[in-house]
Structures are given as structure tokens and as C-alpha cells.
Amino acid sequence: MSKLEKVVLAYSGGLDTSIILKWIKNNYDCDVVCMTADLGQGEEMDGIEQKALTTGAVKAYVEDLREEFVRDYVFPMFRASALYEGRYLLGTAIARPLIAKRMVEIAEVEGAQAVAHGATGKGNDQVRFELATMALNPRLKTIAPWREWDMKSRTDLINYAKENSIPVPVSRAKPWSIDANLLHTSFEGGELEDPWNSPGQDCHRTVTPLEKCPDQAEEITIDFERGNPVAVNDIRYSPAALLAKLNELGGRHGIGRVDMVENRFVGMKSRGVYETPGGTILAAAHRDLEGLTMDREMMHLRDGLIPRYAEMVYYGYWFSPEREALQAMVDKSQEKVTGTVRVKLYKGNCVPLGRKSPFSMYNADLATFEEDYVYDQSDAAGFIKLVGLRLKGRMQQSKFGGKDVEDSCE
Template identity: 75%
Template sequence: MSKDIKKVVLAYSGGLDTSVILAWIKEHYQCEVVTLTADLGQGEELDGIDEKALATGAVKAYVEDLQEEFARDFIFPMFRSGAIYEGRYLLGTSIARPLITKRLVEIAHAEGAQAVAHGATGKGNDQVRFELATTALDPSLKTIAPWREWDLKSRSDCLRFAKAHGIETPISHGKLYSCDRNLLHCSFEGGELEDPWNAPGDLAYAMCVSLEDAPNESETITIDFEKGDAVAIDGEKMTPGEIMIKLNELGGKHGIGRLDMVENRFVGMKSRGVYETPGGTILYAAHRDLEGITMDRELMSVRDGLIPRYAEMVYNGFWYSPEREAIQAFIDKSQEHVTGTVRLKLYKGHAIPTGRKSPFSLYRADLATFEEDDVYNQADAAGFIKLQGLRLRGFEK
């Protein structure tokens, strides 16, 4: 431990791990601890969490509502890119870490702190995301990661530490899952999910109903977009945060956006998780559908080629990297005409586009029609096909 560290800013949730971490840092580093509790739409009651942090030993406790900033500056730019990790995961946990880190660094500057701290374990992706973001924003700040330093090896050890230090915590030995929830998703890991053959249990639901409990009647909605960003639902203008809340409500009601997958963590191991992304799944489907009539074919092809790389950058913690920022500039340029309205039917886990319109539509009914037209000479296709087939003839003489 460094004697140069006099003050630390800790990402604090108020749960078992970060409560123990707060007391442990204060005790082992002999320094002051400031906490940051970021409200990203996790749906948990945050009243009194500052008092709890102070009672556990913090010298100051920040509790901040960052939901609008999260949706506007992180979720929406990522969704403009069409990013999806390993073809399935909409990156709900990954995209939250850059914002939390940004505020940790800003508070560290304001408080004159020499370090930031997080509760991520040495096995997961979050440690990488927090620390790479910190390095990008202020490489002079140190990072304290207690799970890589202390001799506490389990939740049971943490409970014993909490009891010995008089730390009040609602967490018990019986907690089934490790969960992360925000405006974009809720994740479940641990418990029976550690065996990839086991089906998720009945408690692995938070934002979505099961398909069996979803309504038997479909629901139709419209989403309006401007330059790739959703701006209204059913004609009602909303802020980015309000749009995510409303779409989560609609998607959760119809069981939309549940995903059970085994993914590749950046640190090298495979991990099984269950994700609920109800609003994000609807938004992804609508945005992709609108691009179909507003984006040039070759522009879309280039953008689509960047999706895996962009998604990896978000997943692996390189949000503040120069390559992500450069790709974002290209993506934002590609979205200039992604403006219009998409109509979707929500039903039993599905968000199905059924109509789309745009003032920048590239679709021409007079070209695509199966009826008679006077703008397309079908005989021209023969020469086109012949030219396309030249290279397939090989060395034919």
C-alpha cells in the first residue's frame, strides 16, 4: 500500500462488498474515503445511502442521479453504432462503467484525492473497464482494487469482516445471484447459472415477465428518431432517460429482451450470464429497421464492418480510447439521415417492426414495384450480370 495516498474516492453501492471495502481501505491505507453512489436507474432505494456511507467511515458521500447523462451520452451513442457483443449482448453493464469512472475522476479532482477504488473482483471485466477508463482520464490517479489485495476470499469472509467492524448490511449467506442493473439492463450471474446446462431459476427475473406471463394480446407502438436517436414514443416527445424508462416498461411487460448466453470475458475465461434488456432490445430493432430505408448500401456495409470492433472496445473497457472516438465520429456522420418513424408490434418476447417512414427514405416504390413501370429497363440487368461474372469464368478461353 502507498503512503502517498491520503484520500480515496470509492464507487459505493451500499451493499456488502463496497461497505466492507470502505472500512478496509480506511483501516489498511490509513486514509480518508469519499464515496460516490451513482444512480443509473438501478431501481434501488438510495435514500439514506449517504448516511450509511458516513456511518461506515466515509468523510463525505456523493449520491448523484446520472440517468439522463447515462442515456444521452453513453447508451444513445452506442446504439447509434448498432453495437452488439458476440452477436447477442447489448452491453448493458459495459457501457455504465465509463460514466461511473468519469465521475470518480471528477470527484477525485474536486476533493484532492490521490486514488479511486472499485469493488470489482480480479476475475471479471469490470476491473479492466474501471482502470482503463481511469488511466485514460487521469493516469496520475492510483487505483485501489481490494479484491486483488486483501485476504478475504469469499462472501462469507466479507460477512465476518462486516460483523467484526459493526457494519450493517442486508446481505446474507443466502444471496443467490450477483446482479447489476441500470437503465439499459439487468444481469444475473452465479447460483445455478454457474452450470451452463442449468435453466435459469424463477428468481432470475427483474425487468421482464416470463413469456408464459406475458399478455396474450399484442401491443403496437411507434418510435420517432432524429439522426439515429429516439426522440418520441407514440408521438410523445421524451428525454433519452424517459425513453429508456418507457421502453423498459413496455418491453418488460411483454417479456422482451431476455438473453441467456456464455460469453468470452476479456480476461480470458468464459462466463455464463442471464441478461434482461427490454427497452434496449426494442430500441435496437427499431433503429436497425429505420436504417434499412435511410442508409446508403455501401455506407451501411462499412458501418456494419465496424460493429464487432466497436462492441469489443465497449466490452473491454476502451470507451475513452482514440480509436473508439474516431469510429464514433464516422458513425455519427452515418446517422445524419436516420430520421423517421418505426412502427412495432410487441408480443411474447418479440419486437417486430411492421412499418417505417422517413423524409430521407431511399426506398422508391416505382423502382421496386412488381407492376409495370417506366423507370427501369429490365434488359439492362443482363449486362450487369455478365460483368459481375467475368472473374468467375477464371481462365476460360
């Protein structure tokens, strides 16, 4: 191992990163500066600075990044309507570039030569952290203990914690690996490792089980400006506060729970349960407003790029030229996605009921089934002939030997 003077560690205060802190000190004989990003984890943040210092950090940064997270990462992604494999709203993936960015900034301030993370060699997060670091400061070395040490299991980690007097509370009551932030909570491991097993009864955090949801539906309104949500029920909120409000509303009504098997970037399939209540409401309302305000061809072009954008986020290419270029196109498409959507929340369902916008492209005089004076229905015959020319020509060539269809039917 090459000699390092100082390392900045992405520190969560859990079992893995607490042991990593001590392991880096023991194996690299260097100072460790901890950086904890507050992205809305809640009570997990309690006492985390003191815990890091007690475990051996020379300094501990606890960074409140909630507003930046939602404003500069979640909202741009939602403007793109990104969904990975059609279901996952990318709650873990979108948090990693911001954590890496802040680690790099602190490393530069502290004069550190390396950053470190607690991602395993099987997962996506190692790629996300390291690609972001490469993009922002390629001079920094990355330490990934799970790829270096000889510990292979949680039992090994617990034994190491005991041997090194690491104060980590270990509970086997909830066996899942949990990641939480303002956008979502994810559950992996435990009984979820068998795709046939149902999640355990306690595998809930922010979303109420459907059986316990209110029997009364609730209607809300969401205001958007240029594709970004700005108000709920006519009350304006900051980005983080707005998402927290929708999490509260959606969670109460059982909205936003997804149980899926997905394809990891490293090549294996994994099963996860995701709770994304506020994000699910936002995605449905935003999509609904786009139907009223976006040009058809612009929408279809953007829709064709959704899987590609989602892959960029999932694979860790947030700080890439292709994502930045695509974001510019997406943001251009959102210039008139401004208006209000009325939504009903009920037992896991988020149902748009109405929408309005000063930039509405909907013309009731054109769309009506009643008598109108602006559309000549006979014009449709010529339109259909033109758009069907290639189909007619294909059939003439294959079935009638190139002869005109009308001549062949004599």
C-alpha cells in the same frame, strides 16, 4: 502500502463496497469519499448516502447521472448498433466509463490521490474502471481490494462485516450477483454457474416471464432523429425517460431477455442472464429504420465494424482514440436516420410492422413487381456479365487452360 491521504470509492451500498470502504480505512489509514452513481437502479439508492457515512465515509456523493448516461453513452452506442458476440447489448460495460469519469472528477475536486472500485480480479469491470481512469487522469492511483486482500469468498466478507460492525443486510434468498441500470439488469452466479442449469424462477426483475405475458399484442411507434430515439407514441421524452418508458412496455411483454455464455476480456468464459427490454426494442426499431434511410455501402461498412466497436465498449476502451474516431464515422452515417417505426410487442417478440422517413431511399417505382417505366430489365444482363467476369476468368484458368469458355465447348 504507500501513504494516501484520501481515496474516492465507487460505492454501491452492497456487501462488497461496504466492506471495501472499511478495509481501505483500516489498511491505508486514509479518508474515504464515496461516490454513488444513480443510473436507474431504483430502490437500491434508498438511504445510500447515510449508509456510506455510517460505515465510515468522510463524505458521500450521490450523483443523478441518468440523463447523461443515456444521452452520452447509451445512445451513441446504439447509433453504432453495437452487440457483443452478436447478443449482448453491453448494459454493464457502457455504464463503467461514466462512473469512472465522475470518480475522477470528484477526486480532482477533493484532492484525492487515488480511486477505488469493488471489481474482482476475475472480471471485466476492473479493466474498464482502470483504463478509463488512466485515460482521464493517469496520475491517480487505483486501489482494487479484491486483488490485494486475503479474503477469498462471500463468507469471508460476511465475517469481516460482523467483526467490523458493518451494517450490511445479507440475504441468501437470491444468490445471484446483480447489476442494474436504466439499460439492463444482469444476473450472474448461483445456479447460473452451471451452463446447463435453467435460471431459477425468481431470476427476473424487469422482464415478465413469457408464460405470464399478456395474450394481446401491443403496437407502438418510435420516432428517431439522426439515429437517436426522441418520442414514443408521438410523445417526446428526455433520453432517460424514453428508455424508462420502453423498459416498461417491453418488460410487460417479456421482451429483451438473453441467457448466454460469453468470453470475458481476461480470458475465461462466463454465463450471464441479461434483461434489456427497452434497449432490445430500440435496437430492432433503429435497425429497421436504417434499412429505409441508409446508403447500402455505408451500412455495410458500418456493419463490418460493429464487432470492433462492441469490443471497444466491452474491453473498456470507451475513452480511446480509436473509439472516438469510429464514433465520428458512425455519427456521419446517422445523419439521415430520421423517421418513425411502428412495432408490435408480443410474448418476447419485437416485430417492426412499418417504417417511414422524409429521407427514405425506397423507390416504389423501382421496386414494384408490376409494370414500371423507370427500369429496363434488359440492362441487368450486361450488369451480370460485368460483375461475373472474375468468376468466368477463374474457371477458364483452372478448368479450360486459359481458353475461352465458348471455344472449349465446341
